[in-house]
Amino acid sequence: MTEKLEKMMNDSKAMRWGVLTLVAFTMLCGYFLTDVMAPLKPMLEAQLLWDSMDYGIFTSAYGWFNVFLLMLIFGGIILDKMGVRFTGMSACILMVIGCALKYCAIAGHITIDGTILGMKSQVVLAAVGYAIFGVGVEIAGITVSKIIVKWFKGKELALAMGLEMATARLGTMLAMSVTIPFAKLFGTTMPDGSIQPDIPAPLLLCLVMLCIGAVGFFIYTFIDRKFDEQQNEENMEQEEPFRAKDIFLVIANKGFWLIALLCVLFYSAVFPFLKYATDLMVNKYEVDASLAGMIPALLPLGTLFLTPFFGNLYDRKGKGATIMIIGAMMLIAVHFLFALPLLNEWWFATFLMIVLGVAFSLVPSAMWPSVPKVIPEKQLGTAYALIFWVQNWGLMGVPALIGWVLNTYCRLDGEVGTSAYDYTLPMYIFTGFGVAALFVALLLKREDKKCGYGLEEPNIQK
Numbered sequence: 001m002t003e004k005l006e007k008m009m010n011d012s013k014a015m016r017w018g019v020l021t022l023v024a025f026t027m028l029c030g031y032f033l034t035d036v037m038a039p040l041k042p043m044l045e046a047q048l049l050w051d052s053m054d055y056g057i058f059t060s061a062y063g064w065f066n067v068f069l070l071m072l073i074f075g076g077i078i079l080d081k082m083g084v085r086f087t088g089m090s091a092c093i094l095m096v097i098g099c100a101l102k103y104c105a106i107a108g109h110i111t112i113d114g115t116i117l118g119m120k121s122q123v124v125l126a127a128v129g130y131a132i133f134g135v136g137v138e139i140a141g142i143t144v145s146k147i148i149v150k151w152f153k154g155k156e157l158a159l160a161m162g163l164e165m166a167t168a169r170l171g172t173m174l175a176m177s178v179t180i181p182f183a184k185l186f187g188t189t190m191p192d193g194s195i196q197p198d199i200p201a202p203l204l205l206c207l208v209m210l211c212i213g214a215v216g217f218f219i220y221t222f223i224d225r226k227f228d229e230q231q232n233e234e235n236m237e238q239e240e241p242f243r244a245k246d247i248f249l250v251i252a253n254k255g256f257w258l259i260a261l262l263c264v265l266f267y268s269a270v271f272p273f274l275k276y277a278t279d280l281m282v283n284k285y286e287v288d289a290s291l292a293g294m295i296p297a298l299l300p301l302g303t304l305f306l307t308p309f310f311g312n313l314y315d316r317k318g319k320g321a322t323i324m325i326i327g328a329m330m331l332i333a334v335h336f337l338f339a340l341p342l343l344n345e346w347w348f349a350t351f352l353m354i355v356l357g358v359a360f361s362l363v364p365s366a367m368w369p370s371v372p373k374v375i376p377e378k379q380l381g382t383a384y385a386l387i388f389w390v391q392n393w394g395l396m397g398v399p400a401l402i403g404w405v406l407n408t409y410c411r412l413d414g415e416v417g418t419s420a421y422d423y424t425l426p427m428y429i430f431t432g433f434g435v436a437a438l439f440v441a442l443l444l445k446r447e448d449k450k451c452g453y454g455l456e457e458p459n460i461q462k
């Protein structure tokens with residue numbers, strides 16, 4: 001017994017980091033598809049005759065089912081009731097189905113004549129695929145968070161979460177940097193010698209990767225079963241079963257709401273921004289469309305190293321609430337400088353993107369590992385799901401808002417099918433989200449002092 005207690009599966013470094021590698025790879029594949037359309041925006045307008053509103057609607061579809069059908073909340077409850085194996089595999093299957101539909105719509109393998117509810121049918125079909133995928137990738141996200149808590153609690157929790165996010169962001173980086181070259185590789189050479197990119201090709205690549213990611217998660221389910229058996233054998237304290245009243249306990253917690261609010265405000269200024277960042281580079285900084293994705297790709301690149309770095313710092317030194325405040329301040333500065341009519345040079349945009357990468361490392365590295373300090377473990381699935389649900393309002397609403405603002409107020413030439421926009425107003429909107437996020441981060445620090453969540457304390461128990 002003593003011998004066994006000393007060596008649980010998660011006591012083995014190789015085992016717990018190996019588990020992390022498997023599940024983080026699944027998330028990498030999910031993040032790749034999430035952002036793969038962003039660098040293609042100018043091509044969608046030129047080849048498929050989409051406009052910014054079409055793109056905004058399509059992008060907002062990510063949150064449709066999560067928000068309106070409460071899929072994320074059901075996902076969280078299913079996660080707490082059925083466990084990580086069933087929920088994670090279901091999420092992987094949803095991601096694959098959603099991606100397949102999106103690919104078929106964009107490639108023209110499935111077509112419906114005319115419009116649906118006044119929208120181009122291709123946009124609607126692709127959007128429905130993206131909405132199904134959105135359910136899958138979000139539920140996969142909460143499942144993976146719970147898996148990390150299961151394996152790393154009392155150990156390098158924030159570092160592990162940071163590394164998982166860093167790996168996932170590698171997917172975003174690939175989406176930004178590889179998409180256009182890949183689409184060109186399979187493109188058509190035009191009579192004037194130029195290459196017309198093949199828009200569906202990167203989506204097909206995502207589909208293949210998602211299938212591989214699902215296999216990775218399938219392998220994890222066997223390891224997870226063994227770990228559960230070992231915990232049962234050891235008579236380790238078992239989690240109490242989930243009860244419906246747990247939802248009320250979570251939403252009655254003020255700390256939970258502050259984290260959820262910070263999450264929606266901060267992420268509304270980052271992920272939706274990324275969807276338009278390539279277009280911003282083309283329109284404001286006059287970067288060539290085929291290279292413009294490289295600058296936003298720097299954002300996830302920076303987070304690769306910095307999220308685990310700040311996570312490790314939080315594990316060892318604490319200061320979680322302060323880290324979130326600094327991140328929100330940097331976010332405001334960057335978006336404000338993007339909005340101002342100064343230094344319209346590619347190098348300045350690159351510099352701002354790198355700083356945004358630092359901000360985007362600081363806040364997530366402290367925010368996600370702070371949730372288990374505010375919410376008990378048995379309610380964690382529900383808590384993460386509720387936070388993601390609140391966040392999805394932003395991930396859904398903000399891209400549509402920005403698409404509408406661009407189409408209505410920012411067109412420079414007044415023509416549909418061309419991409420000439422003034423991004424000043426959208427960038428002020430993103431700055432506004434940053435200001436609100438800072439305000440909430442300050443409230444969170446005050447609440448932490450009052451309630452003693454321990455957000456400023458290290459995670460590693462000595």
Ligand SMILES: NCCCC[C@H](N)C(=O)NCC(=O)O
Pocket residue numbers: 031034035138141165168267271364388391
């Ligand atoms: N581009 C993927 C969006 C995933 C959103 C997810 N709800 C989330 O916030 N994950 C944590 C993160 O920082 O990526």
